[in-house]
Amino acid sequence: WEDTGELTGIALGNPALEPRVSVVTAAPVRELSLVDRQNLNRIFKLFDTDGSGAIDVAELHRMFRALGIPMSDDEISRLMASKDKDGSAELEFEEFLELMMSNQDLIDAARRREASPAETVQKALWTPRFMPDAPWRWAWDSLQMVVITYWAITAPLWIVGAAASSTQWRSGSADVAAADSVFTVLLFLDICLRINTAFVSGGRLETSPKEIALHYLKTWLVVDFLAFLPVDVILHSVGSGERPEAVTMTSLRLLAVTKVHRLFGTSEVDYYISAAYIQFNYHIVPMMKLLFWSVVLVHWGAVIAMALNIGHHYGSSQYLTCLYYVMYTISTCGYGDVSISTIPQQIYACILLFLSLVVNGLVVAKLADVVQNKSMEQIRNQKMRDTLTLMQNFGLPEPLLNSILGFKMHLLRNHLSRSHAEVIQELPSVMQDQLALHMRIAFVSTVHLFQQASLECRVALAQRLSSNVVSPGEFIVVAGEVGQEMLLLTHGFAEVLSAEGDHVATLKQGDFFGVIALLHDGVRRTTSVRALTYCDLLLLDKADFGEIMLSFPKFSHTIRSMARQQYLRKVPPSDVPLRV
Numbered sequence: 001w002e003d004t005g006e007l008t009g010i011a012l013g014n015p016a017l018e019p020r021v022s023v024v025t026a027a028p029v030r031e032l033s034l035v036d037r038q039n040l041n042r043i044f045k046l047f048d049t050d051g052s053g054a055i056d057v058a059e060l061h062r063m064f065r066a067l068g069i070p071m072s073d074d075e076i077s078r079l080m081a082s083k084d085k086d087g088s089a090e091l092e093f094e095e096f097l098e099l100m101m102s103n104q105d106l107i108d109a110a111r112r113r114e115a116s117p118a119e120t121v122q123k124a125l126w127t128p129r130f131m132p133d134a135p136w137r138w139a140w141d142s143l144q145m146v147v148i149t150y151w152a153i154t155a156p157l158w159i160v161g162a163a164a165s166s167t168q169w170r171s172g173s174a175d176v177a178a179a180d181s182v183f184t185v186l187l188f189l190d191i192c193l194r195i196n197t198a199f200v201s202g203g204r205l206e207t208s209p210k211e212i213a214l215h216y217l218k219t220w221l222v223v224d225f226l227a228f229l230p231v232d233v234i235l236h237s238v239g240s241g242e243r244p245e246a247v248t249m250t251s252l253r254l255l256a257v258t259k260v261h262r263l264f265g266t267s268e269v270d271y272y273i274s275a276a277y278i279q280f281n282y283h284i285v286p287m288m289k290l291l292f293w294s295v296v297l298v299h300w301g302a303v304i305a306m307a308l309n310i311g312h313h314y315g316s317s318q319y320l321t322c323l324y325y326v327m328y329t330i331s332t333c334g335y336g337d338v339s340i341s342t343i344p345q346q347i348y349a350c351i352l353l354f355l356s357l358v359v360n361g362l363v364v365a366k367l368a369d370v371v372q373n374k375s376m377e378q379i380r381n382q383k384m385r386d387t388l389t390l391m392q393n394f395g396l397p398e399p400l401l402n403s404i405l406g407f408k409m410h411l412l413r414n415h416l417s418r419s420h421a422e423v424i425q426e427l428p429s430v431m432q433d434q435l436a437l438h439m440r441i442a443f444v445s446t447v448h449l450f451q452q453a454s455l456e457c458r459v460a461l462a463q464r465l466s467s468n469v470v471s472p473g474e475f476i477v478v479a480g481e482v483g484q485e486m487l488l489l490t491h492g493f494a495e496v497l498s499a500e501g502d503h504v505a506t507l508k509q510g511d512f513f514g515v516i517a518l519l520h521d522g523v524r525r526t527t528s529v530r531a532l533t534y535c536d537l538l539l540l541d542k543a544d545f546g547e548i549m550l551s552f553p554k555f556s557h558t559i560r561s562m563a564r565q566q567y568l569r570k571v572p573p574s575d576v577p578l579r580v
Contacts, residue, residue: 054090132265141263155253156303187228227255273406301326327353410491464544476529483517492535
């Protein structure tokens with residue numbers, strides 16, 4: 001985002017979620033956010049071109065123009081005179097700070113030019129493709145769970161009935177035919193939805209229509225299409241449900257079960273993490289899937305028992321007898337010796353046995369926790385649940401709670417040493433360093449800019465990366481500063497500001513900027529970059545990068561060629577493809 005042009009604009013920070021402090025001066029002033037004070041100090045130093053610790057009228061004029069505040073020379077002179085206590089015709093930082101805060105309309109004028117950070121982030125996240133974990137997908141995937149359950153229950157029953165030449169219940173029922181048609185249409189709509197849904201590849205959210213279609217074609221499109229094919233519905237509707245091809249097509253409906261583990265996906269965009277997200281995905285969804293598999297597996301066991309003619313002498317209640325038989329066997333490790341004669345008694349016994357099955361399952365799960373290791377995903381989910389419980393106990397406001405949850409998820413996914421410190425700290429310091437290096441090598445390998453580098457080069461890059469976290473509203477880079485590092489955004493959102501202080505583009509997780517500053521001396525930033533949310537950054541210093549370029553000439557040539565092509569395109573910053 002930088003070039004060799006002249007100084008461009010700067011805008012003030014957003015004080016949202018930041019602590020506020022009072023600035024103590026001789027004259028009464030309004031409160032100032034910590035981020036605003038930091039930003040004003042950085043801007044003050046930038047315009048103090050002679051390094052004297054003070055700015056004169058001309059420098060103050062340039063500063064206001066960069067901030068997008070229109071003021072005449074006379075107005076600026078009067079402002080300076082009102083705060084220039086020593087008559088030096090210059091303002092020191094505390095005097096400048098008092099000037100700004102005693103004239104709050106100056107800051108308000110700059111802020112009126114800014115869009116809401118939340119609106120800016122939402123625009124940056126917008127894509128013509130569907131997000132796999134958007135809130136509305138929760139309802140859709142829940143509906144698909146119902147659809148899959150329907151086919152997982154009805155298809156085996158019909159197959160067994162067809163084998164016994166007893167298909168009238170399906171072929172002759174208008175209600176069943178209507179339900180089959182509705183659930184078939186829902187399967188087709190889900191295919192249409194999935195072929196337009198973004199997916200995560202190599203830690204990056206892929207939104208290209210071509211890549212999405214190819215990915216779906218190579219993975220699950222054929223399976224989902226076979227599960228959708230409505231041939232059996234057509235044959236049943238014309239009374240030919242007993243034909244072998246109808247049995248075969250109905251059997252294909254069971255392929256819909258393979259979709260269960262793909263429901264309730266994630267985009268790995270931490271901005272979507274909220275209390276509702278944690279409650280639904282880490283509490284409700286696991287229970288839904290547990291209930292689904294419990295019901296379906298017991299049902300399939302009962303259907304298999306029917307196929308083996310167990311309980312056939314019970315006639316129309318054979319399925320209920322088989323269901324009772326399977327549940328009793330699973331829950332008590334025996335065939336049962338209790339005489340159950342009437343249907344109501346059998347129904348009641350099945351309810352009791354199912355509850356017994358759930359209780360036994362919970363006991364077994366607790367024992368499994370003790371004797372088996374949890375998967376990384378289970379550990380991460382548990383830590384997110386614990387974090388939510390802890391934060392809710394303190395009654396935090398929703399924006400701050402969501403920021404904490406999003407950052408915690410980022411740490412769990414990408415920072416082993418910071419997310420599992422209680423385990424890592426027990427290792428020797430040498431091992432901790434090697435572990436941190438390994439994690440950074442893995443990250444560097446996902447950055448498009450470094451993918452063509454050799455393994456030795458990526459190791460050298462990983463060894464020299466340093467991390468930094470900035471708060472919402474804080475400047476990451478300021479226009480006019482000499483660039484000394486390249487920055488990679490690993491979490492959060494930041495905005496690029498134009499010469500007039502207007503929003504130009506939004507940077508998000510995986511974007512990087514500052515490449516040209518590494519390749520040329522004395523390059524000044526021509527745009528400012530300011531954090532919209534909490535941002536986790538990796539920094540590569542110019543001196544370290546220079547050593548790598550000397551050690552790896554082939555990589556140096558590749559980087560210079562990419563930078564030259566970017567410069568020659570002369571496209572707006574919002575169009576430059578700077579994605580990891």
